[in-house]
Amino acid sequence: MGLLEMIQTGPRIEQHVANSKIVIDPFDRRCLNPNSYNYHLGPLVHRLNDGQVAETHDLRSAPLVLEPRTVYLGHTLERIGSEVYVTLLNGRSSLGRLGLFLNYSADLGHRGAVHCWTLELLAAHPIWIYFGMEVGQATFWSVAGAGPIYCGRFAQFDGPTPGLQSDLEWLG
Amino acid sequence: MILTGTEIMRCVASGDIEIDPFDRDLLTPNSYDLTFSGKLITYDAAVIDPLRETPTIDIPVPSDGVVLEAGRVYLASSHERIGSNMYVPMLKGRSSAARLGLFTHITADIIDLGFFGCITMQLYAVQPFVLRRGVSIAQLTFWTCEGDRTLYDGKYQGAAGPIASRSWLDGKGPGQ
Numbered sequence: 231m232g233l234l235e236m237i238q239t240g241p242r243i244e245q246h247v248a249n250s251k252i253v254i255d256p257f258d259r260r261c262l263n264p265n266s267y268n269y270h271l272g273p274l275v276h277r278l279n280d281g282q283v284a285e286t287h288d289l290r291s292a293p294l295v296l297e298p299r300t301v302y303l304g305h306t307l308e309r310i311g312s313e314v315y316v317t318l319l320n321g322r323s324s325l326g327r328l329g330l331f332l333n334y335s336a337d338l339g340h341r342g343a344v345h346c347w348t349l350e351l352l353a354a355h356p357i358w359i360y361f362g363m364e365v366g367q368a369t370f371w372s373v374a375g376a377g378p379i380y381c382g383r384f385a386q387f388d389g390p391t392p393g394l395q396s397d398l399e400w401l402g
Numbered sequence: 403m404i405l406t407g408t409e410i411m412r413c414v415a416s417g418d419i420e421i422d423p424f425d426r427d428l429l430t431p432n433s434y435d436l437t438f439s440g441k442l443i444t445y446d447a448a449v450i451d452p453l454r455e456t457p458t459i460d461i462p463v464p465s466d467g468v469v470l471e472a473g474r475v476y477l478a479s480s481h482e483r484i485g486s487n488m489y490v491p492m493l494k495g496r497s498s499a500a501r502l503g504l505f506t507h508i509t510a511d512i513i514d515l516g517f518f519g520c521i522t523m524q525l526y527a528v529q530p531f532v533l534r535r536g537v538s539i540a541q542l543t544f545w546t547c548e549g550d551r552t553l554y555d556g557k558y559q560g561a562a563g564p565i566a567s568r569s570w571l572d573g574k575g576p577g578q
């Protein structure tokens with residue numbers, strides 16, 4: 231019988247961090263929720279223009295106002311991931327309610343990728359962001375069936391990393 | 403695993419899932435369609451600061467609907483009170499609304515185990531959108547979970563209408 235696809239509870243996440251099946255580093259058990267972990271915003275934020283990094287801001291020197299209709303890339307403060315469970319990185323409802331959307335399209339983190347994750351940030355309204363704020367939730371899912379783990383380009387990066395047109399395979 | 407519509411109905415009958423009021427015509431193969439309560443709010447600030455409370459204004463919803471402006475976030479509540487101590491609810495938009503450029507809850511779709519109340523939906527329209535009371539713009543899915551359960555006991559528990567962000571109550575400042 232294969233493994234069933236189930237979301238891990240907060241206590242189970244804590245167990246798996248202790249036995250290294252899930253990496254959350256640094257880990258603070260106060261950030262556990264019934265079914266997720268609140269991750270924090272890392273220091274560097276890129277503002278993109280035409281797919282290129284136009285400006286980089288370090289939140290440790292000052293907070294930043296995110297403007298609407300602009301692509302920003304941040305990153306998690308924590309290294310997060312697992313070779314056993316699938317990680318989904320999403321926003322928090324407290325910030326979603328303020329119109330701050332995270333990973334609005336691609337929230338799936340492949341099994342095997344363990345690093346500080348790039349966060350796609352979109353602001354509906356001008357909004358302040360701060361270094362170290364609890365900015366999103368990570369959930370962990372057991373998988374059905376065996377398969378390879380991720381070994382792609384983004385796994386090597388711990389800072390915000392833009393995509394490249396060459397990353398998009400043209401199947402035409 | 404995601405529950406089927408039939409299983410959702412069985413769990414409502416057994417009390418493992420609360421959907422009140424419940425209408426079996428709103429069941430789908432893997433979800434339940436939530437309806438808009440008619441309660442709508444939006445923010446009233448030039449720049450939002452998550453560390454401080456942001457004032458909101460109530461938006462009246464007349465019988466022929468209200469026009470959602472493009473590019474503004476609105477908070478709408480479900481007519482239904484929902485929750486479960488057994489299965490994790492996850493809120494998704496309905497494709498009928500998404501195909502018209504209305505994003506319903508595009509971040510933070512997971513609802514904590516043990517939350518009970520009306521759902522606050524984040525609405526963001528790519529172009530002006532007419533929203534009417536009673537329409538279904540979101541669907542609720544339910545997922546099994548693995549491990550010991552702890553139940554939600556947070557700042558949005560028991561919501562009876564749309565609740566604006568209470569991020570300023572987080573208690574942990576930046577860099578902490």
